Amino acid sequence: MRIKIIDAVVNNPDRMRTNDEYLRESLRPDTEIDYAHIAKGFPSVECDLHAAFNKPQIIASAIQAERDGFDGIFINCFDDPGVYECRELLSIPVFGGYVPAMMTALSLAERVAIITTDKFGILSEERKARMLGVSERVAAIVPVELGVLELQSNPEALAERVADVCCTLYETERVGAVCLGCTAMHCMIDLLREKLQARNCPIMVIEPLRNGLRYCEHIISMGYRNGLHVLKSVTLPKGYENG
Numbered sequence: 001m002r003i004k005i006i007d008a009v010v011n012n013p014d015r016m017r018t019n020d021e022y023l024r025e026s027l028r029p030d031t032e033i034d035y036a037h038i039a040k041g042f043p044s045v046e047c048d049l050h051a052a053f054n055k056p057q058i059i060a061s062a063i064q065a066e067r068d069g070f071d072g073i074f075i076n077c078f079d080d081p082g083v084y085e086c087r088e089l090l091s092i093p094v095f096g097g098y099v100p101a102m103m104t105a106l107s108l109a110e111r112v113a114i115i116t117t118d119k120f121g122i123l124s125e126e127r128k129a130r131m132l133g134v135s136e137r138v139a140a141i142v143p144v145e146l147g148v149l150e151l152q153s154n155p156e157a158l159a160e161r162v163a164d165v166c167c168t169l170y171e172t173e174r175v176g177a178v179c180l181g182c183t184a185m186h187c188m189i190d191l192l193r194e195k196l197q198a199r200n201c202p203i204m205v206i207e208p209l210r211n212g213l214r215y216c217e218h219i220i221s222m223g224y225r226n227g228l229h230v231l232k233s234v235t236l237p238k239g240y241e242n243g
Helices: 013-022 046-065 085-088 099-110 119-132 155-172 183-198 210-221
Strands: 001-010 030-040 072-076 112-116 140-141 177-180 202-205
Touching: 001 013, 001 046, 001 210, 013 030, 013 155, 013 183, 013 210, 030 046, 046 072, 046 085, 072 085, 072 210, 099 112, 099 119, 099 177, 099 183, 099 202, 099 210, 112 155, 119 140, 140 155, 155 177, 155 183, 177 183, 183 202
Parallel strands: 001 030, 001 072, 112 140, 112 177, 177 202
Antiparallel strands: none
């Protein structure tokens, strides 16, 4: 199968290379991945304004991916920018980081939590949970007080901070699974799991980048298609053909 991974932010060669090495470790032998990125826009998606500017290029890349024969699309962002818009038009499966992570967490635990970036991230996560209809099972949304572009600057410190939060959530809020609220947090997932194991904390941590791609891979392998597909064809307005 062939999956197109669309990076929701301006091209960053180091980020793309790190993501590729990390993702290929877990893929099925018959899965091929290819990347697309946006040429202009914001370097991170941390609010609706960022998403609004970056979405047109994401959508144009997704349309081209289906034309090129890809079997599915993964949009690399926990905010799922452009996912629903793409699903209105495309017949192939389209996922971002959020829905697969939440569905996985809710399949493993009754009470779940999200570890987000900063205080604005709390508002975003509350809104997404309401839209998905799972607010009553989200026991907590906790920020690490870092912007997206700061998350990978010190993986050790980030892992320590998140481990503290996870242990507290497990002990005081009875949370059984936690979603990392940004795909950039994959940089410290191995460190985090080592720290949780050392503390005998059994909470499940859902890392949305690898989880989302594997979720997309599974849906394709089962032969499922996009059920929201309502538009048979769309001619993009002049100037938007390439985002």
